[in-house]
Amino acid sequence: SAKPVIFSGMQPSSDSLHLGNYIGALSQWTRMQEDYDAFFCVVNLHAITVPQDPKDLAERTRATAAQYIAAGIDPAKSTLFVQSQVPAHAELAWVLNTLTGFGEASRMTQFKDKSQRYGSDTASVGLFTYPILMAADILLYQANAVPVGEDQRQHVELTRDLATRFNSRFGDTFVVPEAQIQQGTAKIYDLQDPTSKMSKSAETEAGLIKVLDPANVTKKKIMRAVTDDDATIRFDRAEKPGVSNLLTIFSVLTGRPVASIEDEFAGRGYGDLKKGLVEVVEETFAPVRTRTEELLADRAELDRLLASAAERANEVAGRTLSRVYDAIGL
Numbered sequence: 001s002a003k004p005v006i007f008s009g010m011q012p013s014s015d016s017l018h019l020g021n022y023i024g025a026l027s028q029w030t031r032m033q034e035d036y037d038a039f040f041c042v043v044n045l046h047a048i049t050v051p052q053d054p055k056d057l058a059e060r061t062r063a064t065a066a067q068y069i070a071a072g073i074d075p076a077k078s079t080l081f082v083q084s085q086v087p088a089h090a091e092l093a094w095v096l097n098t099l100t101g102f103g104e105a106s107r108m109t110q111f112k113d114k115s116q117r118y119g120s121d122t123a124s125v126g127l128f129t130y131p132i133l134m135a136a137d138i139l140l141y142q143a144n145a146v147p148v149g150e151d152q153r154q155h156v157e158l159t160r161d162l163a164t165r166f167n168s169r170f171g172d173t174f175v176v177p178e179a180q181i182q183q184g185t186a187k188i189y190d191l192q193d194p195t196s197k198m199s200k201s202a203e204t205e206a207g208l209i210k211v212l213d214p215a216n217v218t219k220k221k222i223m224r225a226v227t228d229d230d231a232t233i234r235f236d237r238a239e240k241p242g243v244s245n246l247l248t249i250f251s252v253l254t255g256r257p258v259a260s261i262e263d264e265f266a267g268r269g270y271g272d273l274k275k276g277l278v279e280v281v282e283e284t285f286a287p288v289r290t291r292t293e294e295l296l297a298d299r300a301e302l303d304r305l306l307a308s309a310a311e312r313a314n315e316v317a318g319r320t321l322s323r324v325y326d327a328i329g330l
């Protein structure tokens, strides 16, 4: 097709995606799939770079794919596949490993952050070369753009450097992709710690809204969200981070401007805003949850969808890989 290509992925490293993933990634992807030839990948090879439980990983891989579809990724429009079902990812990553300087890889700040968390004995070489596997993910599909969060900018820069280096050393082979940093995409904060990004890596789940949580669990978390003593419903990120976060979530999920929500709740208490938000979140997530459960209940059908997407991904990726092998004399 003549449409520009995008590649994006998420790790299957949690039992449920969270509200930040939904707003920052999934809902953007759903919108983009109309205008792009989109490859959306459940990056399970990335997920084994840190300690993991094999049974959980297999289940989470399916559950992540199911949530993509349930949230609106249409397998008829987008290629939604599982990374380990396309061997070219690991094969191209090896080739790119041989083109990456040790110092260059050592400058990746995400490795520095993560390896500190795990300690130098537990942090694997796989975690160190993670950005190189990510470069392979992107370059195999000749992606023009990579929709990612700001935290991934450095990895996309490395991808560009590797593509350019390969092209100049071995002949034009890769499209050099652009990072498409989601400007204006709302960043969602933890409900208990509203100056930290909502993340699956948070120490407790009390402030983490999970797509697959039952309604009563989500309700409890929202009703207990940290606010302030000022008791006015007003957006002010610096002075009122908790209330501002609730307003942002409300606004993004309803498509209404923040000002209109401030107006609706003017003169009312935080409890009312929270109750309103409980409804909005439930309206958004209830259908996603139901659809995810349906998809997971028919494992054979889900696996068939993923296998058929992997077939297309293998075709495209295999074409790139054989050009690479030709170019370097393998």
Ligand code: ADP
Pocket: 010, 011, 019, 020, 021, 022, 023, 024, 025, 148, 149, 150, 186, 187, 188, 189, 197, 198, 199, 200, 201
């Ligand atoms: P986590 O921080 O939970 O580990 P990931 O780093 O796996 O999440 O992110 C997966 C995708 O979700 C990325 O595209 C990222 O930009 C988006 N994302 C994650 N957390 C948030 C958040 N709090 N607000 C907005 N987008 C987010």
Ligand code: NA
Pocket: 199
């Ligand atoms: Na992360």
